[in-house]
Amino acid sequence: MKLRSFLPMLLLALGANAQLATKPALTLEAAKKIAAASEAEARKNNWNVVIVIVDDGANLIYLQKMDDTQIGSIDIAQGKARTAVRMKRPTKALEDAVAAGRNALLTLPGATPLEGGIPLMVGGKIVGAIGVSGVQSNQDAQIAQAGAAVLAQMK
Amino acid sequence: MKLRSFLPMLLLALGANAQLATKPALTLEAAKKIAAASEAEARKNNWNVVIVIVDDGANLIYLQKMDDTQIGSIDIAQGKARTAVRMKRPTKALEDAVAAGRNALLTLPGATPLEGGIPLMVGGKIVGAIGVSGVQSNQDAQIAQAGAAVLAQMK
């Protein structure tokens, strides 16, 4: 994303009344690297999980189910990833709010307010999210975080 | 199921690069025996229920509705069976967690967190689940358990 993204930004800076923009974006290659880091964290702990990566439109880029993971986690991991990108925050924030008594959040359409979904951010912009399900929610989040951490090294 | 499940596992261990696996599976014959044991437990107590058995992919193998059971139990029993196999645990665990205040679990996609769904396990692997609905949840679970117990004698 060197030259190709530099030029539009330059032009954007020059064009005082620019009406179009560029946004950073995940690629399948990036998603696979993020997922691989999460899978490594899971295997290190002998945990079986589903790992999901969605883009900034909450649409699936990547999903993998490790052997013997409960099949319910396929939908839950997707729900966590979608919720993290749609609400632009870790799903733990929503789970904590519900736990604190804000049950009204349970009505958020299509939301999965369970820890284990983490937004993927680049330069302050959201590019997607990772969702993990299969073990304890805080362990799911630990696996998701290992994947999200990889993004910082990307360019 | 002694020899038959032991040999594949042995061969699996020997095949260093095994990419395919084998897994134990229910048959219709097994499902009918499990359901018959559950029905006997229900009749012994003069209880009318719906009894459902799903496979490891949460797909229906068997369903029967005893006369005079409330028709809402048709969907609830299926929901309990599907939830038990999808979450690989008795649905009572989910009902208890919700009762203890983890309301966020109410958003699990398609889940029925009500006691009365029990996973069916063979050699540590999940082969399906049984779900029962029609009387009190703990009575539903008692009926489901009577069916699940039959699996241990099968081969």
Place this chain on the structure above:
Amino acid sequence: MKLRSFLPMLLLALGANAQLATKPALTLEAAKKIAAASEAEARKNNWNVVIVIVDDGANLIYLQKMDDTQIGSIDIAQGKARTAVRMKRPTKALEDAVAAGRNALLTLPGATPLEGGIPLMVGGKIVGAIGVSGVQSNQDAQIAQAGAAVLAQMK
């Protein structure tokens, strides 16, 4: 998968009153290899597609979306894979039947009767399916077939 699948079948035949069965199963490792072969076929032709692999219960094991693929293909590829495993035949058979005038097939619950979904078989048993969407349906099927062909070499 020679010896390993032969022995259980032999034992099954010997056990006159067998109530449980064994069945071959995909692993994540197998799914990744199948998907990699499909992705290679797509890249060779400069095609961008979504590749989906489901297990024998029509549950997701693996999904990847190549860059710039239309996002509608995420659901379509899943639909094709699910339909192929649920109907135990290539989705082309359904598309052809509809094209020949059997419009009633359009009402099949949840079916996606579009070419590009292919069952994955091991020793005559279905272990899952691959679904591809993104280019012309016959090209989608060509990509799916390249993945399915890898299964024959697995054990």
Place this chain on the structure above:
Amino acid sequence: MKLRSFLPMLLLALGANAQLATKPALTLEAAKKIAAASEAEARKNNWNVVIVIVDDGANLIYLQKMDDTQIGSIDIAQGKARTAVRMKRPTKALEDAVAAGRNALLTLPGATPLEGGIPLMVGGKIVGAIGVSGVQSNQDAQIAQAGAAVLAQMK
């Protein structure tokens, strides 16, 4: 249905202004016998199918999936049974109408206009339907018919 149905009808005739009625009804026992006859017909031909029996409210009484039946047939057999009872006619009538060009029937809410669903009638009243799926549609219907035929001998 000799005495048990005769007396209410007698009383009904005596009560000049009767506002309530009785209706013949399937029992689980009847459903199991109907399904057993269908299963026997299927086994005789080495066919694997899903057999479904619903009551006059289109609600499930009984479902069984024979081993190795495609899992898509679980929903299709239910759809056929529900459609037969809801429309009070064999689903073949709907399939024929669609085949004759009446595509508007494809929009019937929740309908499965595919041969293999047959109403179960007692004394001119509908008491439910049987739906079968798994082989060719006319073979599905043959299996369903074998079950429906059993009803005539019941009393």
